[in-house]
Amino acid sequence: MRKLTKRYVNELTYKIIGACIEVHKVAGPGLYENAYHKCLEGEFQVFGMKYKSELEIPLIYKDVKIDCTVKCNFLIENTIVLEIKSVAEMNKIHKAQVINYMNLLKVPKSILVNFNVYNLYSEGTETFVSKIFETLE
Secondary structure, eight states: OOOOOHHHHHHHHHHHHHHHHHHHHHHOSSSOHHHHHHHHHHHHHHHTOOEEEEEEOOEEETTEEEOOOOEEEEEETTTEEEEEEOOSSOOHHHHHHHHHHHHHHTOSEEEEEESSSSOHHHHSEEEEEOHHHHHOO
């Protein structure tokens, strides 16, 4: 396993966004989220990225594990959370969701992607870093 560095995390971010752009370029906007999810699984396999799909995240509240289901779309290389949407517009709650997943999983970065846009790179992606990222070399 590679050493976790800012450079590695940023390179992985670039690959993930590249995979998202490829899916968006081929499939286009306007599909349901699950279609993009399946297409991304194929792209991640092509890139040779290890990922967990629909990962259940344990929720600990005041030192007690809560019996509920919290899932993120993807955890890639145990390093970056990828949450995908296909919505008319992103809301603050979407950003809060992906940041929360990143913090619950204790990973350095998360990416939020909305496939329902014209230009995915300039309109449809947003990245977030955790305190963990700031501590990396």
